[in-house]
Amino acid sequence: MTDQSPPERPDLYVVARMLERLWRENRPMLKTRLQTASNINYDVFRRYLAWMLSKGLVSVQNCEDGHERVSLTPKGEESYRKLVQWISEVIQGRIPGQ
Amino acid sequence: MDARRADLAFGIMMASSLALTVVFVVLALCSSAVPLSLLSGGIMMSVWIGAFVFFVASFSAKFVLAEIPVSVEMARPVVARALRQTGSQVSTEGESIVVRVDSLSSVRLTFTPSPKGTLVRAQAWATPTGWSVTIVFLFVWYFSIATLIATAYIFRRSMRHSVDSLLPVIAGVCVDVFGGRELDIRSALLEGLSEAKRLASEAYEGTRSNYQDSILLVAVGGIMVFLISLMAAMSDFFGLLQGPVDVGFGMAVSGGLVMVFVAAFLWLARARYRRVLRDLRSWAVGLEAAFQMESSGTMPVDSQRSTIEILADAWKELPKWLSARRKSSMFREPGVWLVMFALVNSSWSFLMIGIMALSVGFVYGAYSLLAGSGMIAGAVYLYARWRKKRGAEDSRTKREWTERSRMLEDLLGREFLRS
Numbered sequence: 001m002t003d004q005s006p007p008e009r010p011d012l013y014v015v016a017r018m019l020e021r022l023w024r025e026n027r028p029m030l031k032t033r034l035q036t037a038s039n040i041n042y043d044v045f046r047r048y049l050a051w052m053l054s055k056g057l058v059s060v061q062n063c064e065d066g067h068e069r070v071s072l073t074p075k076g077e078e079s080y081r082k083l084v085q086w087i088s089e090v091i092q093g094r095i096p097g098q
Numbered sequence: 099m100d101a102r103r104a105d106l107a108f109g110i111m112m113a114s115s116l117a118l119t120v121v122f123v124v125l126a127l128c129s130s131a132v133p134l135s136l137l138s139g140g141i142m143m144s145v146w147i148g149a150f151v152f153f154v155a156s157f158s159a160k161f162v163l164a165e166i167p168v169s170v171e172m173a174r175p176v177v178a179r180a181l182r183q184t185g186s187q188v189s190t191e192g193e194s195i196v197v198r199v200d201s202l203s204s205v206r207l208t209f210t211p212s213p214k215g216t217l218v219r220a221q222a223w224a225t226p227t228g229w230s231v232t233i234v235f236l237f238v239w240y241f242s243i244a245t246l247i248a249t250a251y252i253f254r255r256s257m258r259h260s261v262d263s264l265l266p267v268i269a270g271v272c273v274d275v276f277g278g279r280e281l282d283i284r285s286a287l288l289e290g291l292s293e294a295k296r297l298a299s300e301a302y303e304g305t306r307s308n309y310q311d312s313i314l315l316v317a318v319g320g321i322m323v324f325l326i327s328l329m330a331a332m333s334d335f336f337g338l339l340q341g342p343v344d345v346g347f348g349m350a351v352s353g354g355l356v357m358v359f360v361a362a363f364l365w366l367a368r369a370r371y372r373r374v375l376r377d378l379r380s381w382a383v384g385l386e387a388a389f390q391m392e393s394s395g396t397m398p399v400d401s402q403r404s405t406i407e408i409l410a411d412a413w414k415e416l417p418k419w420l421s422a423r424r425k426s427s428m429f430r431e432p433g434v435w436l437v438m439f440a441l442v443n444s445s446w447s448f449l450m451i452g453i454m455a456l457s458v459g460f461v462y463g464a465y466s467l468l469a470g471s472g473m474i475a476g477a478v479y480l481y482a483r484w485r486k487k488r489g490a491e492d493s494r495t496k497r498e499w500t501e502r503s504r505m506l507e508d509l510l511g512r513e514f515l516r517s
Contacts, residue, residue, distance in 0.1 A: 012410075081282070087409045090503065
């Protein structure tokens with residue numbers, strides 16, 4: 001599955017959407033569930049998942065029921081937090097990241 | 099300050115201004131030297147003085163709301179952040195913060211050092227619409243009683259909101275949570291949504307106000323076109339008609355011209371504002387819904403856009419919103435507009451007196467004309483200065499936005515796109 005080629009320059013909207021879904025769920029999500037919740041087609045999803053795995057933002061676990069589940073790593077949660085905070089700061093007229 | 103003290107302050111100020119009004123009315127009535135024709139003017143003047151005193155007192159008085167154990171520099175962002183997270187529309191104005199209550203009323207919070215940290219004081223304040231209503235009423239003599247009512251409404255709403263809604267939040271500000279530490283994700287989402295919602299709502303209201311102003315101008319213009327064309331038709335100004343002119347004919351010509359004038363300008367105004375208003379409203383409503391969803395912790399359905407996408411899109415819309423807000427910011431500086439309104443309002447009387455005096459050969463009327471013209475020139479100068487300042491602020495905002503966007507993109511690139 002993760003042998004899909006990652007996107008060269010990923011769309012941050014898609015990355016943010018996937019991170020947000022995982023953050024909201026607060027537990028490992030079935031891959032198909034994450035794909036549906038992220039509102040992207042399966043091919044795109046696989047490529048983005050591969051990219052996020054390579055960056056250490058998410059991890060994939062094989063569960064006892066035979067399904068693969070995706071969960072947010074601490075690095076992924078921290079990246080999402082930074083993303084939200086920076087955008088929020090810019091909207092508030094502040095300098096991001098300071 | 100508690101609710102009882104807010105009510106007491108309101109009662110004292112209202113009673114003082116009414117007492118002042120009554121004193122002036124009694125003085126006017128008791129003065130036997132005053133002719134009857136001037137008596138009504140004296141009573142109106144008394145009501146106006148009462149309204150003016152109440153207006154000034156209401157918007158100047160500050161009441162201690164709370165004392166928080168942090169420095170002034172820290173208190174301001176901490177309080178603003180806490181209020182934003184409860185959904186309040188908070189804007190910073192210099193050293194103070196302004197919290198919107200309703201379409202007319204706001205609360206201005208000021209911060210001063212105290213032995214225990216910072217004293218937070220509440221002051222009744224108005225929204226741009228609130229300022230425009232009170233200032234216009236104040237300077238149109240016949241409506242001075244309406245100033246009293248509008249000011250009383252704003253004052254009472256502001257004070258009640260301070261006590262009932264702001265005080266619990268400010269008193270509960272937890273410095274350990276906010277003080278300099280990194281925000282948690284939900285708090286950051288709520289803050290961003292709250293601020294975006296405020297900017298979109300203000301842009302919508304400002305644009306709608308401009309649209310309504312343009313309709314008002316069209317109506318005034320229509321009346322003027324009607325009167326001028328009626329006079330022109332009745333006097334056969336262009337020499338097109340031979341013989342006496344029928345009143346009905348004159349009215350029909352004028353009416354037709356007015357309809358064409360009004361229809362053309364309304365169409366132009368609608369074409370200019372309709373789409374912008376629809377977009378801004380849709381943004382304001384969408385952000386409010388997102389804020390409610392986020393604050394209640396509801397899980398979004400799959401087809402819904404994620405909050406981070408909404409925020410990212412809002413960030414791209416910001417220059418448009420800021421520009422729309424600034425275009426309608428005539429009453430954001432109530433002091434300047436108060437002076438401008440006073441100058442224009444007074445110049446009218448001076449000009450009329452001057453023209454009337456000159457028309458009966460009273461040469462001192464020229465001085466009155468000169469004074470009226472000077473006031474008009476002063477108002478024009480203030481307006482030009484305000485426009486220039488607005489333009490400079492617009493350019494600065496765009497520059498800052500571009501710079502911050504570049505910094506944000508750089509940060510995002512470093513965090514996500516580079517290995």
